[in-house]
């Protein structure tokens with residue numbers, strides 16, 4: 001929330017200079033903080049929860065026509081099926097497509113059920129239409145988004161997430177499909193079968209585990225055990241094509257002992273994740289974990305986080321080393337910040353910084369991997385080499 005207030009501090013200067021400017025705070029932070037935002041930032045003219053993004057154009061019209069702020073922080077008990085529009089996309093080749101929002105689970109550390117409400121799913125027909133339009137506009141990759149994306153069901157036909165992915169994979173000229181994040185408790189064999197059957201579905205799964213200790217998973221109310229999670233990992237590893245796996249982890253959850261933490265480290269060793277997003281536990285408003293004693297001292301949380309990151313860094317370094325000398329297909333989607341000219345991602349979502357002409361931007365191109373670090377690969381465009389070979393032949 002501090003970041004939101006800091007940003008509002010900056011925008012407030014502009015709002016005072018330009019009284020026509022309509023400033024709005026929309027989303028889960030607005031839901032969480034409520035009208036307290038108006039007290040601290042009286043120039044805010046729209047305040048709305050995440051369920052209201054669809055009616056934002058109407059709210060802007062209302063705000064333009066009146067002096068008082070337009071506030072709608074209601075959470076619908078029985079919300080309408082989700083529909084999204086008015087999405088600003090930052091990449092010309094990769095597009096996030098929201099398929100569901102909110103969550104029916106109750107993990108004890110998570111504010112999502114309070115800020116985004118119950119799960120709402122978009123009609124499959126609307127998702128298919130949106131993705132077809134994106135392909136017509138030249139997008140190569142779509143990322144299906146949802147809090148627990150794999151619990152998706154079409155509101156009318158009840159088709160499953162795996163069936164939706166299959167239909168999307170049949171759209172001509174759609175090169176890549178990703179999704180984030182599936183819940184480990186309901187990762188289905190059907191989804192894995194679709195991934196294996198359709199090469200357009202990227203070789204990557206982000207499967208948030210949160211802890212390697214079943215005792216802590218129970219306290220987190222995650223709805224699965226370590227054993228169940230590892231069985232799913234076993235199936236993914238046994239799939240007919242290699243699939244990169246990443247995860248989220250919280251260290252220092254209330255009651256997490258040294259033995260629990262060691263269980264998380266051993267899970268990292270067992271799974272050999274391709275990357276990990278790790279966080280120190282901090283209490284969140286309204287959540288059930290507030291009733292537990294936040295008994296891991298902050299210093300100890302920091303120690304555990306740093307140990308975990310160190311161990312994972314080594315795993316990633318070794319995994320990335322295996323790509324040295326290989327040629328990978330990379331969607332060139334930006335200019336690299338380093339000495340390399342271009343940057344892009346492989347089907348596994350690995351970042352590759354590489355040298356090549358800017359005309360490659362927006363294309364999926366072969367890149368020869370010449371170096372690696374823990375977080376990215378380095379390389380050079382292999383198309384020229386391949387063209388040279390063809391000329392010699």
Ligand code: SF4
Nearest residue numbers: 103105107110112147
């Ligand atoms: S952590 Fe994920 S699954 Fe759990 S309540 Fe939050 S959004 Fe839902």
